[in-house]
Amino acid sequence: MELRDLIIAHSEKAYQQYLPHLSIDCVVFGFHDAKLKVLLVKMKSIVQWALPGGYLGKQEELEEAASRILKERTGADNIYLQQFRLFSKCGRSEGFFNGFPEGLWHRQRFVAAGFYALVNYTHVEPVVDAVSDACEWKDINGIPDLIMDHRTILDEALLNLRRELNYKPIGYNLLPEVFTMPELQKLYEIILGRQLNRGNFYRKMMAYDILDKLDETRKGGAHKAPNLYRFNCERYTKALQDGLKEGW
Amino acid sequence: MELRDLIIAHSEKAYQQYLPHLSIDCVVFGFHDAKLKVLLVKMKSIVQWALPGGYLGKQEELEEAASRILKERTGADNIYLQQFRLFSKCGRSEGFFNGFPEGLWHRQRFVAAGFYALVNYTHVEPVVDAVSDACEWKDINGIPDLIMDHRTILDEALLNLRRELNYKPIGYNLLPEVFTMPELQKLYEIILGRQLNRGNFYRKMMAYDILDKLDETRKGGAHKAPNLYRFNCERYTKALQDGLKEGW
DNA sequence: TCAAAAGTGTTGGCCCTACACCCATGC
DNA sequence: GCATGGGTGTAGGGCCAACACTTTTGA
Numbered sequence A, B: 001m002e003l004r005d006l007i008i009a010h011s012e013k014a015y016q017q018y019l020p021h022l023s024i025d026c027v028v029f030g031f032h033d034a035k036l037k038v039l040l041v042k043m044k045s046i047v048q049w050a051l052p053g054g055y056l057g058k059q060e061e062l063e064e065a066a067s068r069i070l071k072e073r074t075g076a077d078n079i080y081l082q083q084f085r086l087f088s089k090c091g092r093s094e095g096f097f098n099g100f101p102e103g104l105w106h107r108q109r110f111v112a113a114g115f116y117a118l119v120n121y122t123h124v125e126p127v128v129d130a131v132s133d134a135c136e137w138k139d140i141n142g143i144p145d146l147i148m149d150h151r152t153i154l155d156e157a158l159l160n161l162r163r164e165l166n167y168k169p170i171g172y173n174l175l176p177e178v179f180t181m182p183e184l185q186k187l188y189e190i191i192l193g194r195q196l197n198r199g200n201f202y203r204k205m206m207a208y209d210i211l212d213k214l215d216e217t218r219k220g221g222a223h224k225a226p227n228l229y230r231f232n233c234e235r236y237t238k239a240l241q242d243g244l245k246e247g248w
Numbered sequence C: 001t002c003a004a005a006a007g008t009g010t011t012g013g014c015c016c017t018a019c020a021c022c023c024a025t026g027c
Numbered sequence D: 001g002c003a004t005g006g007g008t009g010t011a012g013g014g015c016c017a018a019c020a021c022t023t024t025t026g027a
Helices: A003-017 A062-074 A150-165 A181-192 A198-208 A233-242 B003-017 B062-074 B150-165 B181-192 B198-208 B233-242
Strands: A018-032 A035-043 A053-057 A080-087 A111-118 A132-139 A211-217 A227-231 B018-032 B035-043 B053-057 B080-087 B111-118 B132-139 B211-217 B227-231
Touching (some): A003 A053, A018 A150, A035 A062, A035 A181, A053 A062, A062 A080, A062 A111, A150 A181, A181 A198, A181 A227, B003 B018, B018 B062, B018 B150, B035 B181, B111 B150, B150 B181, B181 B227, B198 B211
Parallel strands (some): B018 B111
Antiparallel strands (some): A018 A053, B018 B035, B211 B227
């Protein structure tokens, strides 16, 4: 089916299923190959890329809607999700489907609830659906042109992520189950946008007492094989409750 | 007119004017008499109190809607407003107008955008409108029963305020133009929920270099008359941009 | 043998806390 | 004179950044 027909068909269903005027956009962060990635979608016959998004079912909880949207897009469950703000500017969405029939669902004014998600890169299988050409991880330093205000949403999400790092050990959701200390440090450096001192980082992480050191090492690279670690779920959760630190 | 008729009349206008399913609730903080206050509204023939709230005009910006709602309720302009999260649970609002006609505007599912506002207590003239009995400041330690999930919204707002205090000198928006150092300290102590050391507080505040000391004192009390201070607008704004401090 | 990983020691600085002092001042 | 406000001194602790040294280990 043509994109145009797909959209028009979707429009009718959407009117029945979803609350009008409210959309959900997700900034999905992943970490791979020592780089921070964001999951983006390219719709058919549209040049720019977009954040994965969707709508809120009439009887659906907001967080469940976001989970559903990500499940469809990544195949992954139990994704760490954080609502961070609304994007509501007049005109941010209305013009995007110009040329399509009036009264099309997509041509409403939409107020978008911005979520950011932290996922284990290896658990994600990007899904290309009927209306999209591509669904891919993009490096945070190589984000292509995005539709509407999605670039703003992405930037705001990154800001929030950075702030959250101050009092939550975020790595838990972004890294694979086991990882090395240099990998963890690299992740922090990328999110914060600056270098950290190795020795001090090591000590600080160990002081949180939320890592279990495994007996194995990561063989295969040149040089010494680094130790493997795993987050200790219990102590991690407990640390989060206490809140790692805060001023005043 | 009876409340019932007023609501039904309002319902028709609302369908024309506002985006459906989206509401705005504001937690308005004020400081008076060494106490933190929240502005609450009591609707006619409803026992519980409510946060001031309203809806988003079809062509209106979200922040402007919040400003308009507060302007109507307080008479004050230029109120410091901060969006902090959505409250979207299914059933949070639908049941509230049971007994009213089906299809009433107010009986929709509403997703509420939570704002908190910081206002100068003395600039506010609480407004009782047609559907309300009362509009009053309530002490943060003496909040009456609230409708729906408004208590949760209030608590969340307070949490956000406390967090923001860590990197913004919030007093600017809550205090009158001139104030004394003990008043400022008291405000901080209430928001943080704990005592602070006087000498250290004094030094820290002065170190921010955002206060102008006036030549006057506050006469009239027993004991020594305290000095008066005023926020230095320029340096205050500049300090906010730099961000007072943050971890990592 | 080389380069990376791991672990630890040390230093100095900064900031914060707690306490304490002294002076000023209004009644 | 007494209680409060204003301003400053200081000792101690915690934390952190920077640097450095050592040992381990895989190819």
